[in-house]
Amino acid sequence: MGKTLFEKIWEDHIVKQIEEGPSVLYIDKHFIHEVTSPQAFTGLNNRGIKLFRPRQTVATADHNVPTLHQELPIKEELSRLQVEALKKNCAEHGVELYGLGHPYQGIVHVIGPELGITQPGMTIVCGDSHTSTHGAFGTIAFGIGTSEVEMVMTTQCLLQSKPKLMRININGELNNAVVSKDIILYIISKISASGATGYFVEYAGSAIRSLSMEARMTICNMSIEMGARGGMIAPDETTFNYIKGRRFAPQGEEWEKKLAYWKTLYSDADATFDREININAAEIEPMITYGTNPGMGIPVTGHIPSFSEIDDKERASFEKALRYMGLEAGVNIKGKKVDYVFIGSCTNSRIEDLRMVASFVKGKKKAAGVEVWVVPGSHQVEMQAREEGIDKIFEDAGFMLRQSGCSACLGMNEDKIPAGKYCISTSNRNFEGRQGAGARTLLASPLTAAAAAITGMVTDVRELFN
Amino acid sequence: MQKLEIIKSRFIPLKIENVDTDQIIPARFLKATTKEGFGKNLFRDWRYENNDETKPRKDFVLNNSTYSGEILVAEKNFGCGSSREHAAWALKDYGFHAVVSSFFADIFKNNALNNGVLPVQVSEPFLQKIFQQGPDSELTIDLGNQKIRIDGTGEEESFDISAYKKTCLLNGYNDIDFLISIKNDIEIFESKKHSENSKSYQLV
Ligand code: SF4
Numbered sequence: 001m002g003k004t005l006f007e008k009i010w011e012d013h014i015v016k017q018i019e020e021g022p023s024v025l026y027i028d029k030h031f032i033h034e035v036t037s038p039q040a041f042t043g044l045n046n047r048g049i050k051l052f053r054p055r056q057t058v059a060t061a062d063h064n065v066p067t068l069h070q071e072l073p074i075k076e077e078l079s080r081l082q083v084e085a086l087k088k089n090c091a092e093h094g095v096e097l098y099g100l101g102h103p104y105q106g107i108v109h110v111i112g113p114e115l116g117i118t119q120p121g122m123t124i125v126c127g128d129s130h131t132s133t134h135g136a137f138g139t140i141a142f143g144i145g146t147s148e149v150e151m152v153m154t155t156q157c158l159l160q161s162k163p164k165l166m167r168i169n170i171n172g173e174l175n176n177a178v179v180s181k182d183i184i185l186y187i188i189s190k191i192s193a194s195g196a197t198g199y200f201v202e203y204a205g206s207a208i209r210s211l212s213m214e215a216r217m218t219i220c221n222m223s224i225e226m227g228a229r230g231g232m233i234a235p236d237e238t239t240f241n242y243i244k245g246r247r248f249a250p251q252g253e254e255w256e257k258k259l260a261y262w263k264t265l266y267s268d269a270d271a272t273f274d275r276e277i278n279i280n281a282a283e284i285e286p287m288i289t290y291g292t293n294p295g296m297g298i299p300v301t302g303h304i305p306s307f308s309e310i311d312d313k314e315r316a317s318f319e320k321a322l323r324y325m326g327l328e329a330g331v332n333i334k335g336k337k338v339d340y341v342f343i344g345s346c347t348n349s350r351i352e353d354l355r356m357v358a359s360f361v362k363g364k365k366k367a368a369g370v371e372v373w374v375v376p377g378s379h380q381v382e383m384q385a386r387e388e389g390i391d392k393i394f395e396d397a398g399f400m401l402r403q404s405g406c407s408a409c410l411g412m413n414e415d416k417i418p419a420g421k422y423c424i425s426t427s428n429r430n431f432e433g434r435q436g437a438g439a440r441t442l443l444a445s446p447l448t449a450a451a452a453a454i455t456g457m458v459t460d461v462r463e464l465f466n
Numbered sequence: 467m468q469k470l471e472i473i474k475s476r477f478i479p480l481k482i483e484n485v486d487t488d489q490i491i492p493a494r495f496l497k498a499t500t501k502e503g504f505g506k507n508l509f510r511d512w513r514y515e516n517n518d519e520t521k522p523r524k525d526f527v528l529n530n531s532t533y534s535g536e537i538l539v540a541e542k543n544f545g546c547g548s549s550r551e552h553a554a555w556a557l558k559d560y561g562f563h564a565v566v567s568s569f570f571a572d573i574f575k576n577n578a579l580n581n582g583v584l585p586v587q588v589s590e591p592f593l594q595k596i597f598q599q600g601p602d603s604e605l606t607i608d609l610g611n612q613k614i615r616i617d618g619t620g621e622e623e624s625f626d627i628s629a630y631k632k633t634c635l636l637n638g639y640n641d642i643d644f645l646i647s648i649k650n651d652i653e654i655f656e657s658k659k660h661s662e663n664s665k666s667y668q669l670v
Contacts, residue, residue, distance in 0.1 A: 015655040021630030038499035078497035085499050129549040145551035145577035155645040194543040317483045412493035431488040
């Protein structure tokens with residue numbers, strides 16, 4: 001019987017199988033950041049051992065960092081201490097750190113692919129649930145907790161049980177103005193915030209094949225938002241062209257050898273999945289969320305469900321979400337006033353996202369009273385945007401281009417959305433308080449977010465195309 | 467890690483679905499570099515009005531002194547969202563040894579198990595039966611026999627846990643010690659893999 005893409009990579013990394021238990025899975029690449037690593041380093045130090053494979057480990061500072069004046073010391077003391085602890089730990093254990101001020105600094109899931117560190121066929125982990133992003137390259141990539149970070153630091157291995165496998169096929173033509181963020185918000189709205197728990201998802205089909213690497217990363221990034229352990233896409237020419245020539249990409253003979261291997265990474269025609277879902281790309285409209293989990297998504301042109309459309313069992317959470325969001329059941333979402341627009345996070349902060357927003361807003365101005373932050377996913381993205389004159393377009397439109405980091409994706413650095421305010425955000429989570437205590441998040445694509453910046457309200461971006 | 471065998475205790479009912487780890491411990495409390503002290507910020511934004519410790523929200527169950535115990539009982543899909551292990555540390559630090567729900571998010575489940583907090587997955591009807599019990603009612607969770615019982619009514623249900631994890635919890639072993647014990651195998655695997663076709667990646 002044939003094998004799935006997942007199985008090919010999984011089996012290639014089994015060190016040992018424990019009887020009636022998990023597998024010992026070898027990890028090729030370990031990304032670390034300041035928030036989920038300090039306790040793991042303490043664990044190593046308590047045992048008096050050094051990090052086992054520093055050359056397979058890369059660190060960055062992203063969650064806690066300010067996105068203005070990064071040249072100055074971090075004002076908030078605890079954030080500064082955490083970033084300093086990372087620096088000290090990396091120095092002591094011989095780990096490459098792309099910290100503040102380094103030309104490669106950025107959000108961990110943006111820099112891995114950008115530097116060519118993320119390559120097909122690898123196992124990749126990080127103490128961060130959006131590690132699933134790297135699956136866009138045909139890798140097994142997933143988020144882990146700090147105890148597991150310590151296991152990888154100690155032995156480059158994890159104990160893992162094989163997840164169930166799901167394939168989501170998206171075939172057909174995408175509608176005008178529908179981008180990959182809309183695809184994934186649509187999928188999650190269909191299968192719910194817990195619908196893929198216990199599964200590893202492979203995305204396939206002609207609509208996926210037609211996407212750029214950046215767009216594929218956006219989809220894999222949000223796999224965790226439907227509960228999946230991770231998401232992946234089989235590598236193809238788009239993948240190989242993206243990797244070629246990047247800083248840590250293989251070269252010469254090594255490239256040829258790897259390429260030959262990468263070309264074997266796909267699900268065989270007779271491979272079977274525990275669950276398969278088919279989606280017609282033409283059904284998907286520009287999407288937005290109205291509630292407090294990413295499964296609460298609707299088309300921008302749609303209405304918030306009315307009580308009669310909600311299952312009795314879901315009613316309490318639905319009511320709670322609407323209360324938090326200050327929204328009413330049954331009404332249209334279009335026209336809802338917004339206060340903040342956040343374009344950034346590991347979901348949508350790559351150069352292609354910034355280009356897409358820039359080409360849309362060129363010559364337009366933001367609405368009065370709306371604060372618009374564009375936060376590049378890495379220092380390299382910021383530099384590239386400046387080189388291409390994108391910074392000028394944003395400036396003319398009244399958008400603020402900041403420096404790289406997680407920023408308003410999560411309320412743990414200086415960039416927070418004030419309580420009660422509405423923020424249309426290209427990030428991945430609309431949980432209560434995610435962008436700051438009391439903040440109200442509407443998740444959408446960069447285009448839909450940019451359209452709201454121009455009009456000051458939730459807008460169908462297609463109405464602004466001329 | 468502490469050994470875990472039988473947990474017999476009253477419970478705290480949290481009748482909320484999709485409790486994500488951002489609620490269990492909000493991001494702004496993740497700045498510590500140790501594992502201790504997270505309990506006081508457990509469910510922080512549900513517990514206090516405007517983040518003010520002098521203003522506990524009366525309608526939140528942790529502030530209701532009629533309920534207490536080492537077991538938290540929550541509606542389905544507990545622990546979704548961020549991978550932060552701080553969520554498990556916060557529950558443990560607060561004094562919970564087990565969480566009962568009809569569905570758990572994957573990463574949370576692992577994190578809980580790695581910290582000696584037992585996730586007990588029960589059927590939806592059984593969960594609702596627990597919620598119907600009064601504040602004085604006790605639950606018994608017997609890890610060895612993989613059973614959970616409502617002491618007052620005697621009703622019980624079995625729950626799943628991997629044989630490996632069960633052994634770890636019963637004996638207080640953890641994964642790291644095990645992995646260190648097989649380091650030799652890991653090194654053999656590495657040398658084979660690198661010589662094969664160096665699929666494995668190293669930074670230059
Ligand atoms: S951008 Fe947001 S989701 Fe991505 S790594 Fe940072 S905090 Fe996590």
